[in-house]
Amino acid sequence: MSKDDFVKEITNIEDDFAKWFTDIVIKAELADYTEVKGFIAYRPYGYAMWENIQKYADNEFKKKGVENIALPMLMPEHYLTTEKEHVEGFAPEVAWVTHGGGKELEERLYIRPTSEPLFCRMYAKWLKSWRDLPMKYNQWCNVLRWEKETRPILRSREFYWQEGHTIHSTEKEAREMTLEMLDVYADVIENLLAIPVIKGRKTESEKFAGAVDTYTVETLMHDGRAIQAGTSHYLGQNFTKPFGVKFQNKDGKEEFAYHTSWGISTRLIGAMIMAHGDNRGLKVPPKLAPIQAVIVPIQMQKTGVMEKVNEIYDSLKDKIRIKVDDRDQYSPGYKYNDWEMRGVPVRIEIGPRDIENNKCVIVRRDTLEKQECVLNELEDKLEKLMIEIQQNMYNMCMENVKNKTTIAINMEEFEKNINEHQGFIKAMWCGDAECEEHIHNVTGAKSRCIPFKEEKNISDVCVVCGKKAKNMVIWGRQY
Amino acid sequence: MSKDDFVKEITNIEDDFAKWFTDIVIKAELADYTEVKGFIAYRPYGYAMWENIQKYADNEFKKKGVENIALPMLMPEHYLTTEKEHVEGFAPEVAWVTHGGGKELEERLYIRPTSEPLFCRMYAKWLKSWRDLPMKYNQWCNVLRWEKETRPILRSREFYWQEGHTIHSTEKEAREMTLEMLDVYADVIENLLAIPVIKGRKTESEKFAGAVDTYTVETLMHDGRAIQAGTSHYLGQNFTKPFGVKFQNKDGKEEFAYHTSWGISTRLIGAMIMAHGDNRGLKVPPKLAPIQAVIVPIQMQKTGVMEKVNEIYDSLKDKIRIKVDDRDQYSPGYKYNDWEMRGVPVRIEIGPRDIENNKCVIVRRDTLEKQECVLNELEDKLEKLMIEIQQNMYNMCMENVKNKTTIAINMEEFEKNINEHQGFIKAMWCGDAECEEHIHNVTGAKSRCIPFKEEKNISDVCVVCGKKAKNMVIWGRQY
Numbered sequence: 001m002s003k004d005d006f007v008k009e010i011t012n013i014e015d016d017f018a019k020w021f022t023d024i025v026i027k028a029e030l031a032d033y034t035e036v037k038g039f040i041a042y043r044p045y046g047y048a049m050w051e052n053i054q055k056y057a058d059n060e061f062k063k064k065g066v067e068n069i070a071l072p073m074l075m076p077e078h079y080l081t082t083e084k085e086h087v088e089g090f091a092p093e094v095a096w097v098t099h100g101g102g103k104e105l106e107e108r109l110y111i112r113p114t115s116e117p118l119f120c121r122m123y124a125k126w127l128k129s130w131r132d133l134p135m136k137y138n139q140w141c142n143v144l145r146w147e148k149e150t151r152p153i154l155r156s157r158e159f160y161w162q163e164g165h166t167i168h169s170t171e172k173e174a175r176e177m178t179l180e181m182l183d184v185y186a187d188v189i190e191n192l193l194a195i196p197v198i199k200g201r202k203t204e205s206e207k208f209a210g211a212v213d214t215y216t217v218e219t220l221m222h223d224g225r226a227i228q229a230g231t232s233h234y235l236g237q238n239f240t241k242p243f244g245v246k247f248q249n250k251d252g253k254e255e256f257a258y259h260t261s262w263g264i265s266t267r268l269i270g271a272m273i274m275a276h277g278d279n280r281g282l283k284v285p286p287k288l289a290p291i292q293a294v295i296v297p298i299q300m301q302k303t304g305v306m307e308k309v310n311e312i313y314d315s316l317k318d319k320i321r322i323k324v325d326d327r328d329q330y331s332p333g334y335k336y337n338d339w340e341m342r343g344v345p346v347r348i349e350i351g352p353r354d355i356e357n358n359k360c361v362i363v364r365r366d367t368l369e370k371q372e373c374v375l376n377e378l379e380d381k382l383e384k385l386m387i388e389i390q391q392n393m394y395n396m397c398m399e400n401v402k403n404k405t406t407i408a409i410n411m412e413e414f415e416k417n418i419n420e421h422q423g424f425i426k427a428m429w430c431g432d433a434e435c436e437e438h439i440h441n442v443t444g445a446k447s448r449c450i451p452f453k454e455e456k457n458i459s460d461v462c463v464v465c466g467k468k469a470k471n472m473v474i475w476g477r478q479y
Numbered sequence: 480m481s482k483d484d485f486v487k488e489i490t491n492i493e494d495d496f497a498k499w500f501t502d503i504v505i506k507a508e509l510a511d512y513t514e515v516k517g518f519i520a521y522r523p524y525g526y527a528m529w530e531n532i533q534k535y536a537d538n539e540f541k542k543k544g545v546e547n548i549a550l551p552m553l554m555p556e557h558y559l560t561t562e563k564e565h566v567e568g569f570a571p572e573v574a575w576v577t578h579g580g581g582k583e584l585e586e587r588l589y590i591r592p593t594s595e596p597l598f599c600r601m602y603a604k605w606l607k608s609w610r611d612l613p614m615k616y617n618q619w620c621n622v623l624r625w626e627k628e629t630r631p632i633l634r635s636r637e638f639y640w641q642e643g644h645t646i647h648s649t650e651k652e653a654r655e656m657t658l659e660m661l662d663v664y665a666d667v668i669e670n671l672l673a674i675p676v677i678k679g680r681k682t683e684s685e686k687f688a689g690a691v692d693t694y695t696v697e698t699l700m701h702d703g704r705a706i707q708a709g710t711s712h713y714l715g716q717n718f719t720k721p722f723g724v725k726f727q728n729k730d731g732k733e734e735f736a737y738h739t740s741w742g743i744s745t746r747l748i749g750a751m752i753m754a755h756g757d758n759r760g761l762k763v764p765p766k767l768a769p770i771q772a773v774i775v776p777i778q779m780q781k782t783g784v785m786e787k788v789n790e791i792y793d794s795l796k797d798k799i800r801i802k803v804d805d806r807d808q809y810s811p812g813y814k815y816n817d818w819e820m821r822g823v824p825v826r827i828e829i830g831p832r833d834i835e836n837n838k839c840v841i842v843r844r845d846t847l848e849k850q851e852c853v854l855n856e857l858e859d860k861l862e863k864l865m866i867e868i869q870q871n872m873y874n875m876c877m878e879n880v881k882n883k884t885t886i887a888i889n890m891e892e893f894e895k896n897i898n899e900h901q902g903f904i905k906a907m908w909c910g911d912a913e914c915e916e917h918i919h920n921v922t923g924a925k926s927r928c929i930p931f932k933e934e935k936n937i938s939d940v941c942v943v944c945g946k947k948a949k950n951m952v953i954w955g956r957q958y
Contacts, residue, residue, distance in 0.1 A: 043548055048546075067527075073552070097577075098575060099577065121513070122511065
């Protein structure tokens with residue numbers, strides 16, 4: 001099989017981005033379909049990425065004083081209906097357990113789509129006095145949302161995430177926590193996944209069902225569509241009041257706690273694929289990569305080759321996540337394509353002639369650049385390359401964002417820009433939900449966020465209605 | 480509140496062990512009830528123990544070449560009914576999802592009680608040739624079994640566990656894997672939880688629904704009842720045949736894979752509580768303990784006390800999991816009781832006079848022994864103490880097993896022994912399920928296992944029927 005034949009198995013990225021994405025997920029063995037629509041199986045390579053995200057994020061959470069707990073996956077129906085906006089937002093998407101242990105249940109139970117009601121119910125039990133506050137709890141768990149349209153990793157019915165819920169004695173402190181966690185998410189996405197983010201606040205129409213304010217980190221994919229990569233909500237007392245989360249404050253008076261919630265999910269793996277990938281397949285940033293370097297031996301049956309390869313492997317295996325591809329049923333050429341497709345940041349080729357000359361060939365996945373390396377410099381070289389590739393992937397992604405971010409001062413420009421290269425569109429907005437709706441109907445774009453860094457000099461008037469503008473909004477079509 | 484008042488809140492361990500257990504779970508803030516029967520909430524202190532078990536076990540699994548994956552929590556009804564013994568074992572205990580996204584489902588879905596069918600279904604998709612074998616996958620997840628009688632941590636409807644499922648090209652290799660994983664479990668339970676285990680094989684009546692052979696690690700609690708702490712199953716081709724998990728072997732012929740599965744769960748936390756606890760509360764082995772040492776400052780408002788305490792804390796916090804109890808609403812005496820109840824292995828008391836003399840007082844939770852320690856020797860002292868306490872807790876537990884293990888050569892002895900001090904009873908057995916049933920009906924004891932180390936010289940005949948004995952069996956009442 002020639003290089004081109006092998007790559008042909010993946011749909012061309014410019015022809016059909018959605019199909020390209022699914023090809024990568026399946027062929028790089030990140031995940032697979034199961035027989036139930038919308039439920040996928042994570043394979044070792046995909047799940048190891050989630051474990052790396054968990055490790056990194058969990059460590060950051062702990063620095064903020066967050067502790068992990070675990071709450072049940074099932075909640076009684078009346079929890080869902082207690083908060084008005086919450087039930088409207090989630091009721092259509094839940095799955096119902098009606099029978100257990102051979103009997104019909106008296107009250108139906110729903111599988112959590114998110115756990116605000118249950119966190120609040122437990123906080124109500126545990127919270128007594130201002131001395132107990134803040135309480136900063138998080139859980140890593142599975143949730144279920146019965147989506148109509150599904151797509152592996154990016155939008156599956158069951159997915160994995162963390163949901164942090166904190167309660168505080170003042171609005172000020174809770175609002176600060178909301179933004180601190182948004183910063184943690186920006187850190188995870190920019191520094192681990194090498195994807196630049198735009199931080200901002202969601203408009204009224206786009207915020208979480210039950211939130212006072214929703215903050216978001218927005219990212220842009222290779223094809224110019226946006227992904228909301230993480231959200232952090234200031235929930236005020238919207239849930240703590242109906243669920244009775246109250247405490248005795250310093251003045252001895254009863255008060256309802258101020259509440260935040262925030263989450264990132266396995267969607268981040270989908271964003272990573274779509275932000276970095278190319279026609280050869282996946283590109284995994286070194287810090288996230290389950291395999292950071294792969295050694296492909298050449299003429300591995302020749303005396304001394306595997307001995308040398310194993311020696312190199314042994315000397316590196318505690319410093320870097322490295323693998324030897326010693327499969328004897330495939331040619332080196334096949335393996336090169338295979339590991340490029342799987343997005344391993346660095347490939348090391350070593351054959352008898354290299355060994356004679358005490359060197360090897362290194363190929364970077366991000367640039368496909370080939371270079372020779374003296375064997376006793378390999379460790380240093382790899383260490384430097386990991387940093388370089390991580391940075392370069394971020395830069396390439398930022399380049400894409402810059403190229404695909406435009407300004408629109410009227411709807412004609414808006415439509416022209418979004419049809420030409422999708423991307424982020426910066427445009428002024430009057431604050432009216434009808435104008436937002438109009439943009440969505442005409443262009444398919446939604447408001448991504450009101451960015452923290454607003455550029456108010458774009459125009460004085462709303463891009464839709466021409467009335468006085470209130471905010472600059474970033475718009476885009478989304479996944 | 481005096482020391483005795485405080486301890487009175489916990490039921491006496493000799494009066495009502497079950498109530499004592501529940502008191503500990505709730506008052507030490509390991510977990511709490513939710514409003515749905517059989518579903519509990521793990522609080523930070525309890526969940527941190529599970530995280531420590533996960534970390535330790537996961538690391539051991541990886542040494543055996545096991546990789547983590549994640550499969551859906553829901554399976555279609557026909558998966559449950561495919562393997563005959565499996566459906567009989569689990570159908571009465573499952574919860575059914577009948578509606579999703581506002582519609583009744585065409586085929587009901589069940590929440591996993593265990594995932595043999597789904598692992599096999601996916602293995603059938605992924606396995607092609609002998610070159611792909613072995614495949615050794617594991618998942619850390621929640622499962623649900625609709626138990627009639629529930630008890631927090633020990634027997635809840637939803638619980639957390641890992642389920643490893645491996646497939647192999649030969650029976651020999653699969654059987655070896657089954658026993659290797661049993662050894663890993665013995666390691667986790669003995670070395671992390673400080674609980675001695677007996678390794679053995681389950682009898683026909685007690686094995687897993689669908690297994691060829693079930694192996695177990697059995698433990699004994701403070702009150703003499705047994706807990707099955709982990710099981711490892713050799714499943715042969717019982718699942719791989721009906722689910723079509725086949726491969727082309729080296730001779731080019733199709734063959735069904737040989738399958739193992741093995742699991743440990745949050746029950747281990749229950750076993751740890753019941754194996755080690757006493758009338759003062761919990762005793763957590765140092766290796767497992769989320770907090771290994773707690774500093775209780777005395778006269779903390781006095782100048783210099785908190786400065787010194789924080790200085791000590793800072794010098795130790797990277798070496799040991801340590802906490803300062805600086806709550807100003809409680810007396811030192813209250814705090815002593817509180818941390819004893821929570822089972823923290825070592826308490827450090829420091830007051831103004833200690834600081835003057837450059838020392839502190841150390842109290843071990845396992846022996847309640849008090850000793851003085853010069854401050855600049857504290858780090859060394861704590862390091863040694865952690866090892867000593869871990870070992871001593873194991874020894875104390877082993878002492879309990881020895882004291883409560885007896886031999887019975889007839890039913891009169893059997894009944895007398897089990898009624899006197901419960902415990903493990905060693906007795907010979909003919910191999911007939913009816914005799915096993917008889918013992919259960921008469922004494923409430925079940926066969927725990929046929930231990931790997933059988934002592935065949937106890938008697939030549941079955942303890943029940945007097946016919947020729949086949950095996951020595953360890954019997955006991957169980958949780």
